[in-house]
Amino acid sequence: MSVFNTIAQKVAEYLHENHAFELESQKIQLDATRKEFVGDYTLIVFPFVKPMRTSPEKAGEAIGEYLKNTVSEIESYNVIKGFLNLTFNSIYWSELVEEKLSDSGWLEPRTSGDLVLVEYSSPNTNKPLHLGHLRNNFLGHSVSLIKEFAGNDVVKTQIINDRGVHICKSMLAWKRFGNEETPETSGLKGDKLVGKYYVIFDQELKKEVAMLVASGMDEEVAKKEASIMKDVQEMLVKWENGDEEVLSLWNKMNAWVYSGFDKTYNRMGVSFDKLYYESKTYSKGKQIALDGLTKGLFYTKDDGSVWCNLDSAGMDNKLLVRGDGTTVYMTQDIGTAVQRFEDFPKMTQVVYTVGDEQDYHFKVLFKILENLGYSWAHNCQHLSYGMVDLPSGKMKSREGTVVDADDLMEDVVRAACESSEEKGKLDDMSSEEQNKLFEMLGIGALKFFLLRVDPKKRMLFDPEESVSLNGDTGPFVQYTYARCKAVLRKAGEFTFTGITEIVEKERLLARTLAAFRLEMDDAANGMNPSAIANYCLDLAKAYNQFYQAVNILNSNAEERSFRLGLTHLTAETIKKSLDLLGVQVPDRM
């Protein structure tokens, strides 16, 4: 039994025996003591003041005295107002360190076996990935890792939006203006090449619209009447009808995009276990909509379009199939959801990592699935995250203010390289090793920067701050790891002997190490990597303070072994925590 359970039990026992008061265990609130006070953990006694019929101070004194006499780990206590600060003895901390050193079970994932599917990324295939995708991917990937550590079997997935008018736009522009250009002949990454033709289409359309407007046509009408637009519509129909020429072009250009995306994902360090393609799930969604119609769950309008009535849920009615028989986003999402639960019948949760501008969309989706009678509808969850803003304002692709994912990664890695060279600590390292390190630091900085903020909150992306390696950053934590490893290298083998007297900074560090599992569980429950990022910062700070306050290698044998033990545990804890964020650690930097 943990000492915390013991304390809770003793408090309940005390109240029962002396005041005939039965305490619900959740009423026991034991927090880490704030650093301006003496103590390790603080018991809040306010809830017991009333049944004890005394002042908060006296209640604290009485309980403190009782705990000190009955819980062997407690060395002393002090009471300030209604706060009872408990100090654990050195033996407790020494044994805690010893236990963690001898059994690394605390680094192992839990086991529950529940199957969870996490969706993230889900890009369009007509433009390259950008900053917004980075937050999405890092978040989704990290949540997958966190859930695995919490014991789940995780399937990482995405739905690739590979059909529709937008794809045809790139295809048409390439066909018309591309001169058979390929990634090989142009030297462009596949996704960049296709994105280029998407832009060209837009430019050509604008030109034509301008001409039509000049000849007296209304602008809105011109957009629909432009011949290039009509050609795109015609291409879409051909695609839906399985026209061979269109399909082969579609396959060719999609392959370019996928190979481009793969390079980007690879550098980002994210991966997927199973892919879903909209081109394969939209017809399933349509079938479900039509079945729902015959079952009387949906209704039709005069033009033959199919709708879902959501009045009872207080939501707007939702279109599922257009009058012309084509489907919309919602229909595809229904098809995809059903497909997934057919593929993984044992799935207990599916997590959609999608921006908060789609909060309403998912509310509607889950409601429709419920109305369709799927018992698993309540297992669906929208992991909603806020938009990434730039100092210049919102990212808008039409205005050229998007931050390209590849460019950004290149920038942060270069910044890491420049900073490292300035410091000149790596002169004996091969250039291959150096490049590996710069990659680790740059990408680590970027991930940490994006994951540090509570996902639910909208955040500001300052490019200058993102390449900074000082302060509350990924490289600061990585540096602390490298520092630990340097100490351990110099120390060589050591055997832990235990300690009888511990100093304040050791106590603080040990306490931070002890909180590891609790922090990871919180992060898993809240699907919140930022909790882990902030824990990493706390731990790194605690270690650096400890490092500057005491001498590790040149202290007496007992102190040396304890401090090396703390150093070893710090390194392992940082490594595991950063690992759950998808950030790697260097042995030196």
Next chain:
RNA sequence: GGCCCAAUAGCUCAACCGGAUAGAGCAGCUGCCUUCUAAGCAGCAGGUUUCAGGUUCGAGUCCUGAUUGGGUCACCA
């Protein structure tokens, strides 16, 4: 306009179920490398937690209302 979300130091972010004197980092100022990695540490300065009420022993946190900003209400995805 209806609904949803946010607002904390000059800037970017913390603050677990309501708990002590609201914490970090950046930017500014002061110190600390002949000793284990100074990408670090110690310190100074910086706050009416947007505003007005309410509940409570106790409110940045919960409730009501307002202000400001954002999102959404598509036969776009």
